[in-house]
Amino acid sequence: xxxxxxxxxxxxxxxxxxxxxxxxxxxxxxxxxxxxxxxxxxxxxxxxxxxxxxxxxxxxxxxxxx
Amino acid sequence: xxxxxxxxxxxxxxxxxxxxxxxxxxxxxxxxxxxxxxxxxxxxxxxxxxxxxxxxxxxxxxxxxxxxxxxxxxxxxxxxxxxxxxxxxxxxxxxxxxxxxxxxxxxxxxxxxxxxxxxxxxxxxxxxxxxxxxxxxxxxxxxxxxxxxxxxxxxxxxxxxxxxxxxxxxxxxxxxxxxxxxxxxxxxxxxxxxxxxxxxxxxxxxxxxxxxxxxxxxxxxxxxxxxxxxxxxxxxxxxxxxxxxxxxxxxxxxxxxxxxxxxxxxxxxxxxxxxxxxxxxxxxxxxxxxxxxxxxxxxxxxxxxxxxxxxxxxxxxxxxxxxxxxxxxxxxxxxxxxxxxxxxxxxxxxxxxxxxxxxxxxxxxxxxxxxxxxxxxxxxxxxxxxxxxxxxxxxxxxxxxxxxxxxxxxxxxxxxxxxxxxxxxxxxxxxxxxxxxxxxxxxxxxxxxxxxxxxxxxxx
Numbered sequence: 113x114x115x116x117x118x119x120x121x122x123x124x125x126x127x128x129x130x131x132x133x134x135x136x137x138x139x140x141x142x143x144x145x146x147x148x149x150x151x152x153x154x155x156x157x158x159x160x161x162x163x164x165x166x167x168x169x170x171x172x173x174x175x176x177x178x
Numbered sequence: 179x180x181x182x183x184x185x186x187x188x189x190x191x192x193x194x195x196x197x198x199x200x201x202x203x204x205x206x207x208x209x210x211x212x213x214x215x216x217x218x219x220x221x222x223x224x225x226x227x228x229x230x231x232x233x234x235x236x237x238x239x240x241x242x243x244x245x246x247x248x249x250x251x252x253x254x255x256x257x258x259x260x261x262x263x264x265x266x267x268x269x270x271x272x273x274x275x276x277x278x279x280x281x282x283x284x285x286x287x288x289x290x291x292x293x294x295x296x297x298x299x300x301x302x303x304x305x306x307x308x309x310x311x312x313x314x315x316x317x318x319x320x321x322x323x324x325x326x327x328x329x330x331x332x333x334x335x336x337x338x339x340x341x342x343x344x345x346x347x348x349x350x351x352x353x354x355x356x357x358x359x360x361x362x363x364x365x366x367x368x369x370x371x372x373x374x375x376x377x378x379x380x381x382x383x384x385x386x387x388x389x390x391x392x393x394x395x396x397x398x399x400x401x402x403x404x405x406x407x408x409x410x411x412x413x414x415x416x417x418x419x420x421x422x423x424x425x426x427x428x429x430x431x432x433x434x435x436x437x438x439x440x441x442x443x444x445x446x447x448x449x450x451x452x453x454x455x456x457x458x459x460x461x462x463x464x465x466x467x468x469x470x471x472x473x474x475x476x477x478x479x480x481x482x483x484x485x486x487x488x489x490x491x492x493x494x495x496x497x498x499x500x501x502x503x504x505x506x507x508x509x510x511x512x513x514x515x516x517x518x519x520x521x522x523x524x525x526x527x528x529x530x531x532x533x534x535x536x537x538x539x540x541x542x543x544x545x546x547x548x549x550x551x552x553x554x555x556x557x558x559x560x561x562x563x564x565x566x567x568x569x570x571x572x573x574x575x576x577x578x579x580x581x582x583x584x585x586x587x588x589x590x591x592x593x594x595x596x597x598x599x600x601x602x603x604x605x606x607x608x609x610x611x612x613x614x615x616x617x618x619x620x621x622x623x624x625x626x627x628x629x630x631x632x633x634x635x636x637x638x
Contacts, residue, residue: 130527134526134527142520149521149523150524152582162483163542164541164542168538168541169540169541170541
């Protein structure tokens with residue numbers, strides 16, 4: 113299994129770019145804090161270590177699994 | 179000093195739901211006598227524990243008076259008749275504000291009951307009050323509440339007010355919600371029983387979501403039997419919740435009292451036990467040995483991708499919370515705690531591609547759990563790797579690692595939300611006066627079997 117600890121580090125500039133794309137209203141003086149929150153999750157990198165080719169995304173629980 | 183329910187206490191507020199219900203049905207205890215006792219308990223102890231976000235003693239007593247009048251003429255409508263039940267402050271109650279533990283949300287009263295609140299009223303339960311949640315349910319400590327076992331420690335979260343209330347004797351049962359462990363974690367840290375049913379078993383319309391695809395409503399109580407009674411009254415299809423299962427009603431109490439002899443419990447070989455506090459691991463292992471003494475076969479199992487689950491869960495919660503709490507973050511951002519605010523703001527910047535990737539990875543996790551559960555009936559592990567952290571503590575040691583309190587507390591519970599499985603936390607011991615919980619995870623829709631094993635352990 114690939115090493116799950118592969119953190120993605122976000123900077124204030126990254127947050128500024130994301131903010132511009134999304135249009136979400138965020139104060140510029142919070143970019144550093146938001147970058148830290150994004151970095152702390154590291155989840156983007158962790159999720160990509162699972163091979164999902166051919167797997168359909170689904171919401172919730174499928175009761176047929178019994 | 180602790181503020182727990184003493185085992186030798188004979189006051190009505192110390193009764194379990196099962197005991198109180200039986201006494202009411204027999205005419206030996208009136209709903210008013212029960213409510214008066216609980217109100218007195220709350221008013222004496224709440225200043226120390228701080229479980230309630232909304233408390234109106236006069237309204238509780240008026241409802242109990244009405245129930246007592248009804249009981250003079252009619253048989254109780256259900257086992258919940260006259261029983262005070264508290265609600266996490268994420269669940270709508272007509273005429274009372276739902277603030278999700280946040281000053282950023284308005285004091286506007288809810289216009290209608292949530293599905294479960296309406297079910298409780300139909301059953302004759304008395305809505306006791308709203309209890310604290312970690313802000314937006316986005317955390318595991320519930321800073322506004324204290325742990326009745328030791329006020330210097332956290333009750334856990336996000337349903338920390340529910341755990342504290344049940345442990346302190348503020349009503350025998352409380353309804354919480356569970357996104358990644360938010361019913362089971364406070365149950366474990368407060369020494370009570372907490373149950374997250376199979377996803378879709380309890381209707382969620384009228385609750386405020388953190389994560390639409392992961393959130394589940396579940397009860398916290400002082401016995402497994404109490405949990406089963408509660409579920410029997412509130413479970414069922416909710417046509418306003420698109421994730422609600424339209425399946426035949428489950429018989430939650432159907433297997434209670436049946437011997438677990440012949441069932442098999444799987445013990446994961448690693449991950450869920452790695453870095454556990456030695457006292458927690460010892461209590462967990464002793465509890466699994468006890469299950470063996472009760473006739474269950476205990477065998478080791480492997481659960482693939484266990485170390486990936488928290489990352490996948492965070493990805494899903496981040497993406498969904500970015501939408502679900504967006505308005506509050508936009509309108510009242512300055513009133514939100516810094517951690518919760520930056521978490522929600524970062525969610526609003528979430529990549530749709532990454533979110534979909536997480537949903538696909540979730541299917542891999544579901545398949546891993548389906549395979550892991552195939553040769554066993556349920557899986558056992560410590561609910562949390564540590565006992566209750568001190569209030570205000572943000573980082574703790576788990577084995578030779580230092581990590582955030584949130585990452586530690588959610589480590590063993592997230593899997594049941596990702597895979598949609600029923601999971602129960604039961605008290606199995608203490609370390610330095612703080613409770614230890616064991617988690618039992620079962621197959622989907624086999625909630626009754628999980629409850630039966632928990633009942634067998636806790637009554638043995």
